[in-house]
Amino acid sequence: MDWPLVIEFIRQRDPAFLSRVEGVPAAAVAALAAGRGVTLPVSYVEFLRRMGVNSNGYAPFGSMQDHCFAAISERLDDEDAAPAGRFFPVAIETDPSMVVLYDHCLDLQRSDGDDAPLVMLEQGVSLELQTPVETHETFGERITASVFNHFALRRLARREVVSVGGGTLQAGGGRAALQRALVLLQRAGFAPVLPLSGRVACLQAGPLSVYARVNDNYELLTLRLGGDDPRAVTALVEQLLTDLPGARRPAGPRHRD
Known part of the structure; x- marks a missing residue:
């Protein structure tokens, strides 16, 4: 994923936006990945590094899906809810009105190093008892589409x-x-x-x-x-x-x- 191109697209359409976002230190991202024994795709690492703490209202998975680093870390610390090493959560459903809560996760087994497919997993249900729901998009494709919608189309x-x-x-x-x-x-x-x-x-x-x-x-x-x-x-x-x-x-x- 060409993050410099994405950032330049945002800068041209909303110059003030980037001054109000906050990223996660690279060392913190690396420590989280190492602690889980996984290799995260570069596209996701760069997202966290650029706006993983505060994305200034930009919500690539929707307003009720918390993509912030703190929420991801908390989910991974919850041993009852954390998915196995193949699946890594990137957005946590927070809408209490939903009958079933689904989180968005990277399928690391199918990662090419730069990007990875997205699936949805139901919260609180063992992997043995559910089948991941394919979203038919990668993390990079979700970012590309949501950036275009947020800063241009809408x-x-x-x-x-x-x-x-x-x-x-x-x-x-x-x-x-x-x-x-x-x-x-x-x-x-x-x-x-x-x-x-x-x-x-x-x-x-x-x-x-x-x-x-x-x-x-x-x-x-x-x-x-x-x-x-x-x-x-x-x-x-x-x-x-x-x-x-x-x-x-x-x-x-x-x-x-």
Whole structure:
């Protein structure tokens, strides 16, 4: 994961944000990993180092998932709740109204050293009695998507959604649809502004923004579009519906303001 690119993206859109975040000392992160006998992916270590104490309102897993280093350390100290060495918690569910509480965890067995897939584990239930819930994204992909939404997409006046697939594509069809969408968008002047992966792309062209994500489980490509000019957003939607095979508007409101 290209953390310098992510940080520069944030700096350009919210210069004051980075002055109000607080990271975890590298020695503390290393001590925690050593104490658990695990090797953490670089993308997660860098996240902790940059904003693991205070992320200034940025919540990559949602407002009710506590990703702070203190919460992670506390969970790992709870021997009844701490998962085995393969799974390392990165966000703790804190909503007491939920009937079932799920934490987000890294699957370290599938880590490539830089990144790792995310799964969800139910709190208070032994690993022998549950199956990890796949989120079909990596930690780096979650950070990329949430940064783009927090600092760009959610601030725009007009937002739309276009999708491809979801039961109509063969295996690998979602990723193939993403590649076709990227070609179309780049021809229209869009360029990636955050790290690309096989499942996630964040692009901009002037005042227009596009977040694209593939859900491998459903072979579904979802494109979230945004801009402050409703006409420009509508024109982009129409272009995608015309030129991207299988593109459609999901059922529901035509636009999301």
